[in-house]
Amino acid sequence: MSGPGQESCLLRGRESAKMNLNDRIAVVTGASRGIGRAVAEALARAGAGVVINYTSRADDAVAVAAGIKASGGRAEVFQADVSRPDQAAALVDFAVSTFGRLDILVNNAGITRDGLLLRMKDEDWDAVIGVNLKGAFNCARAAARIMMKARWGRIINISSVVGLVGNAGQANYAAAKAGLVGFTKAVARELGSRNITVNAVAPGYIRTEMTASLPEAVKKQLQERIVLGRLGEPEEVANLVVFLASDLAGYITGQVFVIDGGMAL
Numbered sequence: 417m418s419g420p421g422q423e424s425c426l427l428r429g430r431e432s433a434k435m436n437l438n439d440r441i442a443v444v445t446g447a448s449r450g451i452g453r454a455v456a457e458a459l460a461r462a463g464a465g466v467v468i469n470y471t472s473r474a475d476d477a478v479a480v481a482a483g484i485k486a487s488g489g490r491a492e493v494f495q496a497d498v499s500r501p502d503q504a505a506a507l508v509d510f511a512v513s514t515f516g517r518l519d520i521l522v523n524n525a526g527i528t529r530d531g532l533l534l535r536m537k538d539e540d541w542d543a544v545i546g547v548n549l550k551g552a553f554n555c556a557r558a559a560a561r562i563m564m565k566a567r568w569g570r571i572i573n574i575s576s577v578v579g580l581v582g583n584a585g586q587a588n589y590a591a592a593k594a595g596l597v598g599f600t601k602a603v604a605r606e607l608g609s610r611n612i613t614v615n616a617v618a619p620g621y622i623r624t625e626m627t628a629s630l631p632e633a634v635k636k637q638l639q640e641r642i643v644l645g646r647l648g649e650p651e652e653v654a655n656l657v658v659f660l661a662s663d664l665a666g667y668i669t670g671q672v673f674v675i676d677g678g679m680a681l
């Protein structure tokens with residue numbers, strides 16, 4: 417049953433839902449290059465203040481922040497190894513002490529240490545799980561405390577299609593990325609009552625340094641499986657993240673969004 421009053425209420429709801437992130441503050445882990453960089457830049461273009469996290473490449477992170485500031489945006493840089501709980505907590509503290517709040521967390525930092533199962537070293541397993549999975553946990557736990565008090569939040573975890581369909585030579589990476597899917601759904605259930613949405617984005621084959629180092633034969637094989645016939649660009653993943661961070665995505669939580677040009681169909 418809907419009356420005229422309800423209709424205008426719905427209309428108001430539609431009009432007030434905006435893509436702009438003017439009052440929002442975001443932390444993007446691993447934002448010195450690749451997908452994280454594009455996400456930070458896109459969030460800043462939408463109006464958010466952004467903390468650019470990195471672990472080793474300070475010059476790259478500073479350049480990303482400088483670019484955002486030169487375009488009239490707000491950005492600060494913070495070094496933290498997200499696999500370390502103390503450093504992840506310090507990253508969140510930095511966002512709050514610098515900008516006064518934290519609304520959006522993008523768990524993007526990731527590494528690969530590929531190898532076939534029988535040859536995979538303990539340290540390669542531990543490093544990938546530590547950064548890609550535990551890093552997201554470390555950051556989300558610290559950020560959720562802030563978001564719960566504010567009764568608004570967005571946590572977006574960058575998973576991978578490899579976490580959904582697997583990939584030979586990437587048991588550690590696939591396990592971490594699949595782990596992020598379960599983590600996303602569990603935390604979405606925990607935080608929903610506080611108006612915090614938690615979603616995962618699962619990219620396919622995106623043009624970054626991570627994929628540039630793949631052997632040419634593997635690249636060719638991957639590209640042949642992409643329905644749209646080309647690699648994805650970091651900016652295309654960033655567009656989806658900005659949407660999920662915005663008010664427009666306020667009723668979406670616990671979901672995994674594949675963005676792979678149809679590769680894993």
Ligand code: NAP
Pocket residue numbers: 445446447448449450451452469470471472473474476496497498499524525526527547548574575576577618619620621622623624625626627
């Ligand atoms: P990338 O170009 O290799 O960049 C990785 C980023 O993560 C860098 O900013 C790096 O910082 C940061 N990082 C690494 N270890 C870190 C740590 N311990 N703490 C904090 N930051 C750390 O990777 P990408 O291709 O953009 O990938 C970004 C995310 O998307 C990853 O989670 C990846 O698994 C995922 N993904 C990528 C693809 C793809 O095709 N490229 C596909 C699916 C999913 P420094 O610069 O300081 O080293």
